[in-house]
């Protein structure tokens with residue numbers, strides 16, 4: 527919002543029903559538990575139109591319930607405005623990165639820092655793989671990577 531002095535982060539993946547809603551929910555819980563969620567604007571979006579209007583994948587919902595992480599989101603596509611209103615746009619794989627940089631190049635004054643979320647992983651796993659054709663354990667791996675990366679990203683920005 528205009529004149530907001532909040533920090534802001536948009537998590538992005540291909541469909542915005544698997545990886546990026548998990549990252550958004552994990553980060554939101556961490557910031558809440560740290561007592562700083564009021565300092566942040568936190569959201570997630572898709573590079574594609576595949577799942578617009580849909581809730582998170584049921585496998586991701588099951589994973590988040592298991593870990594007691596609240597997750598409520600409806601898939602949306604990244605907009606031109608996102609590239610000027612978010613300070614950080616953090617994505618999951620090189621395909622997302624390419625798509626986002628291409629979209630940003632069509633925006634006059636894009637100011638967002640567009641990075642792989644995996645850049646913050648202490649275990650240096652740079653890519654968070656698409657679990658769409660995977661299993662519960664693939665969603666668990668996405669969750670564990672998001673926990674490591676979001677923790678480090680919050681720490682860096684606190």
Ligand SMILES: N#Cc1ccccc1-c1cc(NCCCN2CCCCC2)c2ccccc2n1
Nearest residue numbers: 539540541542543544575576577656657658659
């Ligand atoms: N595409 C790809 C792809 C490639 C490798 C691994 C996963 C995926 C994959 C496929 C999905 N939906 C099936 C195809 C959708 N249709 C593709 C053609 C246009 C009309 C829509 C996903 C949906 C939500 C989140 C992640 C997804 N990821």
